[in-house]
Amino acid sequence: MRMLSYLFSTLVLAVALACGGGSNPAPTATAPSTPASGLTYTDPTGTGWRLVKDASSTPTRVVLNLVGPAGLKTRGAGFNLKADATVRFGTFMDPSVPPISTGWPIKDTGVFELRNTDPRDPFTGDPVPLDPQDPILLSGAVKKGNLLTVGIFQKDRRATAKDSAQPLCQIAIEFDASAKLNAKDTIALSIVKAKYVPEDLGAFNGGVTTWEMLAKGHPVDMTIAVGSLHAN
C-alpha cells in the first residue's frame, strides 16, 4: 500500500512538471497562513465501527468514542491508530485503574465488565470479595511513529457480551502548539489494525477448554471509520 501511494505521488509530480515545462506562469496571490490554535474533528458517516467525537471535547483536545454497529454484541475491542506527528495522543486519569501519575491513553466508558465476575480464593475455592484492584485488560501505549495502540476487553467470559452501538471506550487527540500547524491544515489519521472479541466464544464449560471454544475463540478483524481532523 505504501509503495502504491509513493508511486502515485511521483506520477502526479511528473505530470505536473510536464504540463508546466518551459512556461512562465503568472504570479498568483497566496493567502497568508493563520497559525492554528486548536483542532476540529468531523465525524465519519456510516453506522459501522467508527470513531465519533464526544461532547467532552474542547477546542484543543478532541475526545473520540469508539462506537460499533447496532445489534452487534462484543466482549471487547482494540485498534491501532496512526496520526501525523503534528498532534499528540492525550491521556485520561482514571481512579479505577492503577494509580499512575501520567494517565492512560484509553478511558473505560463503563460498558464492558472488566473485572472478575465471581472472585474465588485460588486455594480454597471459596467466594471472596472482589479485589478493587483486580487486574483488568484495559491498556494502551503510543509506539514509535505516533501509533496509538489501545484495547479494552472483558477478561471473564462469564460476563455477558455488550451491545456495541454505544461509546465503548475513549481516546483523545491533543493540539500541539509546538507543531506550528496552520489553520485548515489536515492531520492524517488512519486505522492500521482493529479487532473485536465476538459474543460467541463457545459455551462455558466450568473452566475446561472444549473443541467448540477452540473453534470460536478468535478475535475478529474489523474496519473502523475515522472522521477528518483539521487544525483551526
Next chain:
Amino acid sequence: MPRQFPHLMSALGLCLTLGAAPLAATPAPRFDKAVLVQQQRQEAARMGQAQIHLQALRTQLGLGDKEAFVPRNAFTNPEGMTVVRLEQTFEGHRVWGGQAVAHVDGQGGVQALTQSVRTGIALSGAPLITADFAKAIAVAHLAPKGVMKVAPVVEQVVFPAEFVGGLATQVDPVTGRRVLDRRNSILARPNAPYVWAYEVRTRVDNAQDGTKALTYLIDGNTGKILRINDLIQHLDVPAPAQGSGKGFYQGSVATLNTSLMLDGTYTLWDQTRGTQPNPYLAYFSADAPTGWNPALPGNQVWYKGSDTSGASTGMEYLFQGNTTNVWGDGLPFTQWGDSGGTNGQSAGVDAASAISTTWDFYGSVFGRNGLDGQGTSVVAMVLDPTMQPWFNGLDNAHWDVQNHTATFGAGSFPGNPKGFQSMADLDVVAHELAHGLTSPNPYQALVAQPGYEEGGIAEALSDFFSQMVKTWALRDATAPTDQIPATTLPWEIGRNVGHGTPIRYLNKPSQDGWSYDAWFQGIRRLDPHHSSGPINRALYFLSQGASSTPGTVNYSACLPQGMKGVGNDIAARIVYKAVTEYFIGDGTGAWTFEDLRAACIAAAEHLPYPYELGRVFDADAVRNAFAAANIGDGAGKPATTRVLFTPWRDGDYIQISHPFADYSNRQVLPTNETVMPRVTVINNANTAVTWSLGGPTTFDTNNTPTAIAGGVINADGSWTTPNQIGWASITATSKADPNQFAEGIAWLANLDTDMDLENDALDMAPIAISWYLSDTLNYSSSVIAAPWVDDLDVSFFVDALRSTWPVK
C-alpha cells in the same frame, strides 16, 4: 534507605559523657556483673517507663488515641541502659512492622528510636473475613503432606501495603532454569495504605514436608495472601550431596555439662546455661521416669532419627540413656539407625561443646544472657539425615527463629567426595547461633531470603560473630575472658566441614567463586550467603584494616589508600552494639547495607568506657571499612559515584514501589522488543555508562542460570530483548569509574499472543479469550509461559506494554 539517629546520638552522647568515670591507670572491668544483675531486675519497671514515654509521644509522632505501644522484650546493656522493644498497636492489634526501641537509664530517662513507627493508619470496623477463614487460606496454600505438629496461630494485625510480597522463582527440576514460582508469587494490591490482615503462623516438621515455618499475611477484606515469610534461616553451601558424616572436631572434651537423670542415666542437657525453657520443647511431653521436663531451662543436644539405610524416621531424640557419662568415640559417623549410640554421640559432643563456647562468649564479652538476652535455652539437632532437599540435603544447617533451635546435617562426605563432613563444627554452630542474636524472635527476624539485603546482612553478621567466637575460644589461658584477643585466625568459615576447603572467606569473599567483595545495586538477588560478601569484607577491614598494595588479598580498589583496623575486640563491640541497639530487624526486610553502616557508626560513637576516647577514630574506621566494600563514603571523602537503575514504570500491578522484594528495580518487558533501559549516575559529572548483557547474579550457587544474559545492546544504548521468556539481566557500568556498576533485571514476557509479529494492545484479546481456562487458547504460548492464563498474565501484559512505551 539509610537510617538516621541524630536525636538519639546527641542525647546519648550527653548522657554517656556525663556518666563516664575518670580514666584510671588500670582499665576497669567492662562491666560489673553484680551491678548488671541488679539493673536487670529493674527491667520490668523500665519497660513500663518506656511504654509511658512512647505513649506520651504519640501526638508528636502523628499517632492518635487508637494507637499504643506494648513492650515486647528488653535487655540491659553493660552501660546500665535497658533497651526496650515496643510494638505499635492500633485498636489493640499489632501494626505489622511498626515498632519503637527505647533506651531507659537508671534515672528513668528515656530516649526512643521511632523510625519504624507507622503513621496515617485510618482503619475502622472489622475485617470482612474471619480468622478461621484466613487460617484455612494459609493452610490450603501450605498444603502440608504430613501431620502438622502444632495448629497454626492466627493474629489480627494492621498491615502496611508497602510490605506486600512479590514474585517468587524456583528452579525447574527438568530444565535447571529459574522459572516463575506461580504458587508462591504474590499478586495483591491492598486498596489502602493500611489494611486489616491476619498473620497466620504455621509450622510443619515431619518427614513428608521437612521443616517449614511459614508466616502468612492474609488480607482481612479480600482473603488474598499479602506476604509469606520463611522463618527458617539456613546455612547454605554450594555442594548438594548425600552420604555420611563425621563428628570429631572437638577431640577430647575434658568438661562436658550434662544432667544426671532420675533413673541414673545422663543426658546432653546443660543446665548451667539457659534460664528460660526452649519454646520448641513445649511440643513434647514430660518424661516421669527420667525427670525430663520441657518446662525446665538448659541447653540440650538432640539428634534426628534415621534407619540403617540413612533414611529419616521423622523422629527426634535427646541424647540420653548414657550410664557412664562418657560420650562419643571421636570417629566419623557411620552408624545409621543408631544415631544416639556412641558413634553418633560424637556429633553431640561437638555441638554441646560449641554451644557452650558460643553461649559463654556472649556472656563473658558482652554480659548477654544467651542469644536473645533473655536466657532462652538453645536446642541443637544434629545428624539430620534429610534436611530440606532444596537446601543441599545432608550438608547444611539452619537456625529456627520461632523455636530457638539449630539443626545440623550429618554430612555426606566421604560417600559424596564433594560433600561436607558433619556440620556440627564450632564455626558452623557459632554461625547459626548468631542468628539468635540478630533475630531474637519472630517479630524481629532479619529476612533471610534472596531479594533482600537483610539476608546478606544476617549471614555476614553470623559469619563475623562466628569468627569472633573462634578467636575468643582459642585465647591464652591467662587472657581476660571479657575481651577478644587480637589473634589473627584465618577469616573463613567451614574449613573443617569442607575437609580443607572453606565454605566462605571473610577477608576476600570472592575467593569462593560466588560471593562479591563490593556492593552494587542488584546484589540482593544473590543467595544471602553470597550477597553477604561486602558486609563480611567490611567487618574484616574494620577489625584488621585494609592494605594499600594492589593485588594483596586485603586490598580494595574502593579504598586504595588502605586503612588501619580497630582490632577484634573493638570491632566486635561496635558490631554487637549496632545489631542489638541500633539495627533492629522488624521482619520487613527493609534494612540495607547502608543501614548497618549507619548503625555501626552510631554504635562506635557511643562505645562505653573505656572505649570512649577512641570513638572518633572508631567511627571513621567504620566509614572507611564500609567504603572499602563500596558501602557509603569514606571518612572525609567526597561522595562516591553510584550507578542506579530507576523505575521504568508507574503504578503497575506488579509493584515497583516495593523497595526490597524480589522484583525491586526490575520491570516487566516484552520479549524480542527494543526498549530503552533507564539508569542514573550520581556524584559524577560524567554520567556515561557501558551496557553489557547479564550480570553478577546471572548464575546462582549451583551454576544454575537465574536470568537470561541475552539480546543485543544497540549503539544508542537501547536493548533488544531476547526472544525468551524469563528473567533477563543487563548491567550498566560507569565509564568514569569502572568499579561502579548496577545490575538491572527484567521479566521478559511474550506479548505477541496473536502471533502477528507485533506487540500491541490487540494482543490482549487472546488473553481475554483464554482467561482462567484449564488449557490455553493462545495461539502461541501464554504471556509468562504457563499452561493457563490468569491475572498474572493480565498484569504482566499491561505492565510490559506501559513500561516499554510510557505515555507522557
